[in-house]
Amino acid sequence: MTKRKQHSIDEISAKLSQASDLAAQGKLQSEIASTLGVSVMTLHRWRKARANSLPNNSVDDIVRFEKELGSSQKIADLQTENLRLRKLVTDLLLEKVKLEEASQGLKLPPAGVGREA
Secondary structure, X not given: OOOOOOOOHHHHHHHHHHHHHHXXXXXXXXXXXXXXXXXXHHHHHHHHHHHHOOOOOOHHHHHHHHHHHHHHHHHHHHHXXXXXXXXXXXXXXXXXXXXXXXXXXXXXXXXXXXXXX
């Protein structure tokens, strides 16, 4: 899995400006996102965060914008960690079942095969 890059506010603003130019040229969202090197969802989040901020770009707006991006990043990081932990638990459970079967010295047939009702 690749490590995610943290974009600065200046980088985000520059990429959003470039995205607006590309959209004016009639490019698709997926083409714009790949040109900018981000996902379509990231581009959407950035646009949403920009739309929620006031146009005067006061210090409070910049702080709020950074918090929105930071919380989104934290949620994404937690979801990634959760997925990794779920896979780990699944692997451990499968290993446990194999060890239990080996310790009993018998392999159970798959459900529905060779069993009479």
